[in-house]
Amino acid sequence: MSDVVYDVVVVGAGVEGSAAAYYLAKRGKKTLLLEQFPLPHSRGSSHGQSRITRKAYQQDFYTEMMHEATDVWRQLEKEAGWEVFSQTGFIAIGKYKGNYLDNNASSLQRNNARFEYLAPQDFRRRYPMLRYPDDYSCVADPEGGILRADKALLAYQAMFQKYGGRLIDGAKVTNIRRGNIVTLETPNASYRGRSVIICPGPWASHILRPLGVKLPLKTMRITVMYWKERDNDRHTPSKLHPFYDHGVRGCRGHDVYGFPSEEYPGHVKICLHYGPEIDAEFRDQADDKWAIDLMKEYVREHFPGLEPSPSIVETCIYTNTPDEHPVLDYIPGSRNIVIGVGFSGHGFKLSPVVGKVLGQLACGEKPSYGLNPFRIDRFPLQASL
Ligand SMILES: Cc1cc2nc3c(=O)[nH]c(=O)nc-3n(C[C@H](O)[C@H](O)[C@H](O)COP(=O)(O)OP(=O)(O)OC[C@H]3O[C@@H](n4cnc5c(N)ncnc54)[C@H](O)[C@@H]3O)c2cc1C
Structure with a gap:
């Protein structure tokens, strides 16, 4: 195991994990992003060429987030130098x-x-x-x-690395050990972080169950x-x-x-x-x-x-939750392991704000948005430590 201790290790380089990693590296946090598959890949939820973005939502909390998300999309495309949002x-x-x-x-x-x-x-x-x-x-x-989905994902990952972040693909996290410093094991190496953000998409149950967390998630092939x-x-x-x-x-x-x-x-x-x-x-x-x-x-x-x-x-x-709102919260029993999951088919457009609030939680800061609709304890946890 290397001596390096990252400020934050992010697991999963789909759009939500990549957005969180981008946000943290841009703020100067020493950040590692781990992805199980060689990139780019089309096995999760973030591949393809198009996603809808809209401020039209039935719930105020999403419309409110979309103002900032739209600004970040514009900023990201300026930084990357290619179009992300039409x-x-x-x-x-x-x-x-x-x-x-x-x-x-x-x-x-x-x-x-x-x-x-x-x-x-x-x-x-x-x-x-x-x-x-x-x-x-x-x-x-x-x-x-x-939103040009593939280009947006690439922009997050490229800018993350430009701001000093380290991205390792082909690195499946097989075990997460809790502690003041969290250890993440992959088949080839172990990594350590003061905080961890898990954005596993449809692999959520595979990574959460060993941590004693079972959420009522339903993965659907679209x-x-x-x-x-x-x-x-x-x-x-x-x-x-x-x-x-x-x-x-x-x-x-x-x-x-x-x-x-x-x-x-x-x-x-x-x-x-x-x-x-x-x-x-x-x-x-x-x-x-x-x-x-x-x-x-x-x-x-x-x-x-x-x-x-x-x-x-x-x-x-x-990856759907019963109320179709994601979970953006700490996992029970650890104030340094954050989860972002269950985006229920509408999470791409929200990723700039999701990345920000997950990053804020990982840094122990008060998030910029009220996260009550996204709390983990709105579901009875079917297993806990
Ligand atoms: C057909 C379709 C249409 C959609 N349309 C829209 C739309 O119009 N507008 C919109 O806003 N949203 C839309 N969405 C939803 C949006 O794309 C998703 O909400 C979003 O991509 C979810 O991203 P994610 O990062 O949570 O998951 P993913 O993209 O699946 O990323 C999770 C990543 O974690 C990695 N991973 C998992 N476990 C491990 C591990 N143990 N170790 C290392 N890496 C791991 C996976 O390999 C994967 O790369 C659509 C989704 C689909 C499928």
């Missing part, structure tokens, strides 16, 4: 005057964010490529848009589907904004989200916000034909300008 605008789709759209509008209003709440006839006029019932509309969030635009069709959705449809009607009550054609020109990305439960180590054993069938019905009904079968299918993983 501000295209975003729309939340739902029943006009229903709870979902009303809550989004209220949260945006209370947090001084710009928005438009369209009447149904204006929704139909502005988005002729969509076919929804007459009482449907949207809340338009002009400050939302598309089928990412791309749908080809029909040639010269008047419904071709080229002017579409990234959207989130709060599944009141279709898809057996599950939500759906999508992006205009970009990553694969001529193909629109539309996905079900739900999937079969898996273990991350056996991800491709799950059957997702039912999810594709459900989405075929959805696309046929709401997107007449698209071919009714997906032309490209990829996969990714969600």
Whole structure:
């Protein structure tokens, strides 16, 4: 074991761990980031080319965070020298005057964010490529848009190293020993830190269980589907904004989200916000034909300008908590081991603020945001020391 004691060791170089590592190194903390796979990899939750970002949330605490997150995305792209965030605008789709759209509008209003709440006839006029019932509309969030996921992840990791951080990939943490100085074992070496931040994504149970912590997390394989635009069709959705449809009607009550054609020109990305439960180590054993069938019905009904079968299918993983809010907290019994997990399919956009608050917790500081919705003790811990 080396004599080096890091201020903070971060486990997991997905977007949340990388954001925390970037935040700490930029503040001059001696930081080590450990990743189990050779980078880059596509086995977790942070790979791919696009993620939606939006200030439109039903809960004020997220809308509030998104102001700072948006500023950090801009800062990060300046530092890295490449584009990370494309501000295209975003729309939340739902029943006009229903709870979902009303809550989004209220949260945006209370947090001084710009928005438009369209009447149904204006929704139909502005988005002729969509076919929804007459009482449907949207809340338009002009400050939302598309995050270039792979480029954002690379920017965090490159800037982390530029600020003096050390990144070791291909280093799976197999054991964490608690103490004033925490020891982390990997097959080839052991590392020590005054504090540790664990951002394990879908491998959470593998790393938490030996620490005596069991959270009610559900890992789901998400089928990412791309749908080809029909040639010269008047419904071709080229002017579409990234959207989130709060599944009141279709898809057996599950939500759906999508992006205009970009990553694969001529193909629109539309996905079900739900999937079969898996273990991350056996991800491709799950059957997702039912999810594709459900989405075929959805696309046929709401997107007449698209071919009714997906032309490209990829996969990714969600790690969900029962209330779909992450856990950002110390693990029970240790004030120097922090966990960030359970981002429930919406954590990419939040990562600048998540990285900051995890970093603040690891440094024993008061976090800049109220973390009550993210406390670990809101779930009965099914095992403890
Ligand atoms: C299809 C899809 C679409 C999404 N769309 C959006 C969206 O539009 N907007 C949005 O905001 N969010 C979205 N999300 C969610 C967002 O991408 C995730 O919330 C986020 O990427 C989670 O990052 P993470 O760092 O927690 O997990 P991961 O990216 O999985 O990172 C965890 C890392 O920890 C490593 N690790 C685990 N155990 C160990 C160990 N023992 N030792 C060393 N390393 C370890 C893993 O290898 C992995 O690299 C989407 C997710 C998916 C899958």
